[in-house]
Amino acid sequence: xAPNKKGGAPKKPYNKSYAPQEKNKPNVxxxxxxxxxxxxxxxxxxxxxxxxxxDGSLVIGRNAVRELLKTGRAVDKIFVRRGDREGSIVVIxxxxxxxxxxxxxxxxxxxxxxxxxxxxxxxxxxxxxKEYVAVDDILDIAKQRGETPLIVVSDGIExxxxxxxxxxxxxxxxxxxxxxxxxxxxxxxxxxAKTSAGAIEHLAIAKVSNIASTLxxxxxxxxxxxxxxxxxxxxxETDFALPAAIVFGSEGNxxxxxxxxxxxxxxxxxxxxxxxxLNVSTSASVILCHAARMQRAAKAPSAT
Numbered sequence: 419x420a421p422n423k424k425g426g427a428p429k430k431p432y433n434k435s436y437a438p439q440e441k442n443k444p445n446v447x448x449x450x451x452x453x454x455x456x457x458x459x460x461x462x463x464x465x466x467x468x469x470x471x472x473d474g475s476l477v478i479g480r481n482a483v484r485e486l487l488k489t490g491r492a493v494d495k496i497f498v499r500r501g502d503r504e505g506s507i508v509v510i511x512x513x514x515x516x517x518x519x520x521x522x523x524x525x526x527x528x529x530x531x532x533x534x535x536x537x538x539x540x541x542x543x544x545x546x547x548k549e550y551v552a553v554d555d556i557l558d559i560a561k562q563r564g565e566t567p568l569i570v571v572s573d574g575i576e577x578x579x580x581x582x583x584x585x586x587x588x589x590x591x592x593x594x595x596x597x598x599x600x601x602x603x604x605x606x607x608x609x610x611a612k613t614s615a616g617a618i619e620h621l622a623i624a625k626v627s628n629i630a631s632t633l634x635x636x637x638x639x640x641x642x643x644x645x646x647x648x649x650x651x652x653x654x655e656t657d658f659a660l661p662a663a664i665v666f667g668s669e670g671n672x673x674x675x676x677x678x679x680x681x682x683x684x685x686x687x688x689x690x691x692x693x694x695x696l697n698v699s700t701s702a703s704v705i706l707c708h709a710a711r712m713q714r715a716a717k718a719p720s721a722t
Contacts, residue, residue: 494605556595582613
């Protein structure tokens with residue numbers, strides 16, 4: 419049952435202090451060994467989301483990617499040609515693993531398409547259009563504004579246009595930040611930035627290794643977790659006038675099972691037509707604007 423103003427679940431205190439979510443450092447040597455040993459037919463590629471298409475945020479070639487990594491700039495993922503496991507490629511992979519950057523093996527033809535006429539030398543990096551922040555930075559933004567935290571979480575939204583539209587909705591609704599996973603989700607590419615219509619410049623965005631564990635971190639900070647999923651309480655019967663993080667999943671799979679188990683409540687938009695679902699950004703606009711209105715109404719001074 420969703421929390422409500424009359425006798426609902428007790429509200430958790432909003433407590434900013436909590437431990438950072440990423441404690442375990444990757445085993446670089448073991449990961450490199452696994453990368454070197456990885457085998458498989460060229461036709462069986464790792465899944466590559468649509469945001470791997472040619473984009474203004476691509477950095478192409480071994481030297482260029484190595485220099486990019488030296489700068490410390492945010493990198494969403496690195497694509498390497500399947501079978502290249504020697505020379506500077508291994509050095510690039512080692513640094514990527516050390517920094518927790520996903521490394522994806524693809525066929526040379528895929529890299530050719532991404533690079534267009536560029537000579538990729540077997541490696542292309544996808545650099546973020548914006549620097550990421552930490553989860554505690556998002557909570558700090560709410561605290562500095564004197565507002566109840568309203569956080570948006572993306573779980574598996576791989577289409578850059580959907581992610582860009584979600585960023586635009588989140589910023590317009592006054593959300594304090596967006597959290598996205600490192601894998602199986604679109605990154606902050608040029609396509610995402612363009613679709614956001616400039617909203618990406620005004621919204622704090624955190625990128626985490628694991629959404630489920632990050633939700634635990636938010637819970638410890640006093641934030642209630644809502645999943646936008648079918649079969650839940652109608653959004654207009656849900657009390658969002660409390661610290662809230664709302665999770666939106668992909669149109670195909672929705673919110674993942676493990677993430678859904680971490681959520682306190684499930685909320686839905688009733689459908690009365692023949693189509694049983696809305697685009698993720700459209701759903702977000704309905705739910706987030708309602709949540710923002712409730713939070714602000716709860717803080718508004720009483721009429722005298």
